[in-house]
Amino acid sequence: MKTYTIGRNAGKTICFSNPDVSGDHAEIVENNGSYLLIDHSKNGTIVNGNRVHRASFPIKRGDVILFGNGAVLNWSLIR
Helix, strand or coil, X not given: CEEEEEECCXXXXXXXXXXXXXXXXXXXXXXXXXXXXXXXXXXXXXXXXXXXXXXXXXXXXXXXXEECCCEEEEHHHCC
């Protein structure tokens, strides 16, 4: 199982400098080829237009994930 940590804090797998991104914004957990986004942020995360707030949401490669205002991750870029 692999985990990608996402946020503004140093040491995150995916680190954004955007002040709208929480220090510990979210994580993406891989389990047997399936991926789950888990939001830890104050204001939520948007996955393909769906708001996720302090919850988990299944994602797949090619999904577009928005953290804060303007910090975009195209999930297909992660290997």
